[in-house]
Amino acid sequence: MSDSSSPHPSSFHRERAWTLLNEHTQSPSLLKHALAVETCVRAYGKREADAQGLTCEAHTALLEKYSATALLHDFDYEKHPSLEEHPFVGIAILTEQGWPEEIRTAILGHAEYSGVPRETHLAKTLFACDELAGFLTACSLVKPTKSIHDVEVAGVKKKMKDKAFARGVNRDDIVKGAAELGVPLEDHIAFCIAAMQHNAEALGLQGSPAQAE
Ligand SMILES: [Fe+2]
């Protein structure tokens, strides 16, 4: 085991992360954000694990690590949203609990102002997916069906130019994140749409005929 900093098997990472997130977070939208980011990050993790030719246990361990990182990236945000505290308060808790350094460094890297560089594939993936997952959720919720299945790349790119739409989402971070990850923007958007479509029900974005107008 290279992961000697954690007393727990890496296969428990996701479950522990989900528990910790829920201990600190009440807001349904923040929980949905965590799940949406996880969905995209985990999909990239699967692609990375496949590319590395990882097998059973190592493959699972990588996916658990990617899931946990995404689930935990904003776990302190509800109680500590200021730039002085987020994500630093959370990192202190993760350090105390013995979470692996790679996960903690990636979480620090999602906050540009931390000054921590994004060097690993995990850190680059988290940053690339954070704002985009939120934006794709917003794009889904303005559809009459409220479904991610009705979201397309061209429409997303158009909405990115509409400054009045989802103003809280930083477009520059989406563009920069894709570039850092080495994926063309259109491909990145398409990949994350597909990932979220596969997990639409858990994200509450599966749509419903009853919601159609
Ligand atoms: Fe954050």
Ligand SMILES: [Fe+2]
């Ligand atoms: Fe986030």
